[in-house]
Amino acid sequence: MARNWAGTYEYTAPRIVTAATVDDVRRVLAEPGRVRALGTRHSFTDLPDTSGTLVDVTGFAPEFSLDEAAGTVTVPAGIRYGVLALWLHERGWALRNMGSLPHINVGGATATGTHGSGDGNQVLSAAVSALSYVGADAEVHEVRRGDADFDALVVGLGAYGIVVSLTLDVVPAFRLRQDIYTGVSWAAALSRYDELTAAGYSVSVFSRWEEPSVGFVWVKTRVESDDQLVADTLLDGIRTRGDVSPFDDGDNATEIGGVPGPWMLRLPHFRLDAQPSFGDEIQTEYFVDRADAAAALDAVRALGDGIRPHLIWTELRTAAADTLWLSPAYGRDTAIIHFTWRNHPDDVAAAVARIEAALEPFGARPHWGKVHGFDRAAIERVHPRLADARAVFERLDPDGRFTNAHLERVGVREARGR
Structure with missing residues (x-):
């Protein structure tokens, strides 16, 4: 019985696969059926759930690539912020902000617009300068800040693929x-x-x-x-x-x-x-x-x-x-x-x-990953780019492999038969 970290949501997916490499994710996508990413299970709703396969991306090795000249670090999507933070600090670098819980994984937090706090600090997603994901074609795709789809895909709710790595902005330690x-x-x-x-x-x-x-x-x-x-x-x-x-x-x-x-x-x-x-x-x-x-x-x-x-x-x-x-x-x-x-x-x-x-x-x-009562119409009233983002997701995943009941209920994906 798989539940979220607080024990207050039970996943209904009939299958959970733990991926340790990008090739593991690609193998799941090479099979038929719906797929969703699963991280450190800090969502409180059916947002990450699926009628097909959940791919747990927290099994990737904690391998990081620091580019000091660019002021960035590239990390596996399933890594916890606290683990990354310790590694960065040892090298004199820092994230500009963190959430209340260092236990959350980078991919899940950025995909849902999770945040720290501060008048001058943006949500954690704004630190993403690039990401790589495995799409419905089982191939790896990369999008970088400035690319046409970037602003749609960073807070993407897993609606278009399985994000496997992200590049984050870093600053000197403080x-x-x-x-x-x-x-x-x-x-x-x-x-x-x-x-x-x-x-x-x-x-x-x-x-x-x-x-x-x-x-x-x-x-x-x-x-x-x-x-x-x-x-x-x-x-x-x-x-x-x-x-x-x-x-x-x-x-x-x-x-x-x-x-x-x-x-x-x-x-x-x-x-x-x-x-x-x-x-x-x-x-x-x-x-x-x-x-x-x-x-x-x-x-x-x-x-x-x-x-x-x-x-x-x-x-x-x-x-x-x-x-x-x-x-x-x-x-x-x-x-x-x-x-x-x-x-x-x-x-x-x-x-x-x-x-x-x-x-x-x-x-x-x-908050996309927490309990609320908004439906598609309510979300459309408060998110002015919802239709634009939905169009990107539909274009990248026309067969709806990454959709689920939750995404359709809130209008992030178009409704489909189960």
């Missing part, structure tokens, strides 16, 4: 510290939202929609020296002393408390060698124009009492605009509203419906 601020009021946060999110290289607010405080404000500050000071106050909140964490059991969190450290041990919230997040959970997430952040947050805030019994945490973040057609930050600087739910499927479904109704006036886009 250091960060993490500090927690408490006591920031909703009044201050909503009236001075831009000031709040600009407080660090990356800022996350952990909230349970309680009053009057937003909860914990987790600020990651890039430091040029380990004795660099940070502010003791943020809006009307104060910096905590010691290793205060928004998690009940902080043993799986990266070091907080203002202790400087290397980028790969501070950008993620969770340690690679520990349980990610909380486990046994459901996740949903929405992306709105940053200009609408205060109004959108106020709309969700009104639902707080109803959703709180089923909520572990909400995390509020930001991301900079990009040009990738199906990116949740396509064409607009973005405010992100993330929900980590208890495993209460029916109650969560009802809460999600209320949240989506509250966010509809703001053109909220859902």
